[in-house]
Amino acid sequence: MCAANSPRILATKPYDYLLKFLLVGDSDVGKEELLNGMDDGASESPYYGFSSCGVHSKTTTILLDGKRVKLQLWDTSGQGRFCTIFRSYSRGAQGILLVYDITNRWSFDGINRWLREVDEHAPGVPKILIGNRLHLAYKRQVSEITAESYALKNDLAFFEVSPLCDFNVQESLAELSRLALKRNGMSRTWGPNKVLSLQELACRTIVSCTTIYGIDQLPLPPRLKSHLKSYAMTNKTRSTRMHSFIHRDKLKKLKYLNPTESPPNCRKSCCIS
Structure with a gap:
């Protein structure tokens, strides 16, 4: 018989780990841009664009230390009436991406509210702070140093990203995956005593x-x-x-932060030629 019909072959998974991540943040911060930018090896959920619940999702697979990590990414709408949806989808989540738009100070200030929601409904779940639309750094209203100090204060990993020029998106997902796997008892994958x-x-x-x-x-x-x-x-x-x-x-010694100040040289920024 053909080897493909073997139960052992059929039972083989195309990934080593499966993780569920939520993208949260105010509306119009570019969460859907992040999902749409994951073209390489990504496949849309059959529920993608299901407007009656305001939730979009996508799956993608990344490599982390040679391990295949399949990610289910859920984008809960940032509108206030969808807070109850976030509460239901937060069950079983293994990682949270707190997303704001670096050109919109209001969206950054809203992270506090989302952080409270996450801490209430998904306590202990690893979180990272994402400053989106780095390709618009010349219009930034939230300086990198402001966001970084906020992240350190709240014990968050921090990345500024741009799906448009594929900058730091994979790196941020890799970091959150590492934190999620470590929390779920799989730290031996990266442990110093691993053979x-x-x-x-x-x-x-x-x-x-x-x-x-x-x-x-x-x-x-x-x-x-x-x-x-x-x-x-x-x-x-x-x-x-x-x-x-x-x-x-x-960073803790800084007394005054200029929210509109851009980095003097931008190759922590992405550039589009």
């Missing part, structure tokens, strides 16, 4: 000697490059998180 396979050891050695951009220049098959990048992505999010904690005290 590494020869393949994992080789991947970690390569990414420690180059950057994610350097990997693209290596004469390797595309599939192997993607596998390597998943390790490089994890290293980057770790170092970003560590860098934030190193500067925590420095």
